[in-house]
Amino acid sequence: MSAAVLPHPGARTGLRPSDPHLAGRPRITAVGTAVPATSYTQAEILDVFGIQDPKVRSVFLNSAIDRRHLTLPPPGEDGTRRPEEQGALLAKHKAQGVEVGTRALRDCLDAAGADPADVGYLCCVTSTGFLTPGLSALIIKEMGLDPRCQRLDVVGMGCNAGLNGLNAVSGWAVANPGRLAVLLCDEACSAAYVFDGTMRTSVVNSLFGDGAAAVAVTAGPTAGPGPRLIGFGSYLITDAIDAMRYDWDDAHGRFSFFLDPQVPYVVGAHAETAVDALLERYGLRRSDIAHWTVHAGGKKVVDSVAVNLGLTRYDLRHTTGVLRDFGNLSSGSFLFSHRRLAEEGTALPGEYGVMMTMGPGSTIETALLRW
Structure with a gap:
C-alpha cells in the first residue's frame, strides 16, 4: 500500500481561496521551450576552439554543466573557428531568435490548446542583440499572429528580465480577462560571445547556452x-x-x-x-x-x-x-x-x-x- 501524498504545510497557511488577493489573479496555463539543433559538451567546446590553458579548462569542466545548445562560428578553410564580427553576431541573433522563438511559441500554444490567432498580447524578452523592429514584430509576421496583437519588447535587462516581462504579461491578462497573453524569452547567447583567451571572457563563455521559452497566461473564470x-x-x-x-x-x-x-x-x-x-x-x-x-x-x-x-x-x-x-x-x-x-x-x-x-x-x- 503506497503512502498518502500529503500537502506541503504551506497549503494550510497564508491566503485562503476566498482571499481578495486571489480574486481575478491570472494563471500560467502552459509553457513551451525550444533550443537550437546543435549542442556540445564542455569538453567538446574546449576542443573546438583549441583551448589548452589548464585554468580555463578547469572553469569549463567544473561548471556543473554537461551540455549546452550553441550556434558556433562556422569553420574556416583550415577547419578553425574564428570569432564573428559584430554585424554577423547581430544577424545570428535575429535569425536564431525568430527560428527558435517561433518554435517555443508554437510549443506553448499547442500545450495551451490555442491557435496563433488567439494571442492578444506578446511580450518578447531578450538581451543577446538589438533589433528595430524587435523580435515581437518579426515573430508576429513569421507566425501569422493577428496584426492587432498588442506587444512589448524588453531588451537588455539581462537574466532577470523574464520575471519583469511576466509581470507585464500578468497585468495585461488581468485587464483583459479571458484573452491570451504570452511571454517569450528568446536568447541567442552565441551572439554575445567574445573569445580572447582571458579568464574574464572564459567564465562567461563557460556558462551560457541558447534557447527560448514561452509561457501562456490568462485571467478570468475561463482561465483553466x-x-x-x-x-x-x-x-x-x-x-x-x-x-x-x-x-x-x-x-x-x-x-x-x-x-x-x-x-x-x-x-x-x-x-x-x-x-x-x-x-x-x-x-x-x-x-x-x-x-x-x-x-x-x-x-x-x-x-x-x-x-x-x-x-x-x-x-x-x-x-x-x-x-x-x-x-x-x-x-x-x-x-x-x-x-x-x-x-x-x-x-x-x-x-x-x-x-x-x-x-x-x-x-x-x-x-x-x-x-
Whole structure:
C-alpha cells in the first residue's frame, strides 16, 4: 500500500481561496521551450576552439554543466573557428531568435490548446542583440499572429528580465480577462560571445547556452488549470550596479558581457531580503513555500542562494537539472525549470511556489504562485 501524498504545510497557511488577493489573479496555463539543433559538451567546446590553458579548462569542466545548445562560428578553410564580427553576431541573433522563438511559441500554444490567432498580447524578452523592429514584430509576421496583437519588447535587462516581462504579461491578462497573453524569452547567447583567451571572457563563455521559452497566461473564470500568479517583487542592489553588465568593448570592437567574480556572493547575501519582502506582503514565511524555481545562473550563484535561503538539493532539483542540461539560458532559464516542475506533477492544490531570477543591476526579481 503506497503512502498518502500529503500537502506541503504551506497549503494550510497564508491566503485562503476566498482571499481578495486571489480574486481575478491570472494563471500560467502552459509553457513551451525550444533550443537550437546543435549542442556540445564542455569538453567538446574546449576542443573546438583549441583551448589548452589548464585554468580555463578547469572553469569549463567544473561548471556543473554537461551540455549546452550553441550556434558556433562556422569553420574556416583550415577547419578553425574564428570569432564573428559584430554585424554577423547581430544577424545570428535575429535569425536564431525568430527560428527558435517561433518554435517555443508554437510549443506553448499547442500545450495551451490555442491557435496563433488567439494571442492578444506578446511580450518578447531578450538581451543577446538589438533589433528595430524587435523580435515581437518579426515573430508576429513569421507566425501569422493577428496584426492587432498588442506587444512589448524588453531588451537588455539581462537574466532577470523574464520575471519583469511576466509581470507585464500578468497585468495585461488581468485587464483583459479571458484573452491570451504570452511571454517569450528568446536568447541567442552565441551572439554575445567574445573569445580572447582571458579568464574574464572564459567564465562567461563557460556558462551560457541558447534557447527560448514561452509561457501562456490568462485571467478570468475561463482561465483553466495552472498556478495563479499572486504577486511580484523586485530588489535592486545599487551598490553592485556594475557587477554584471553587457556593454561595448573597444578592444574587440563588439559588445561584451562582464561578470564580477563576487556576483554569486552579492546575490546570495541579498536573496533573503528580496524573498522575505515578497512573502511578508501575503502573510507567508519561507517554510510555507513548497516549490522553488530559481534562475540557473551558474553553480556558484545557485549554491549561494541555497545557503542563504536554506534551500535543499531537492528544492533546487530543476534549477540544477536545467543548468546541467542547457547551461545558463539567460532570461528563459526559470521557465525551463517551471516546465519540469509542471511535468513532474508534484504540485498540489493550495501549495505555494516562488520564482526567482537574478541579473544585471544587480537585481533580484521574485514572483509568488499558488496552485
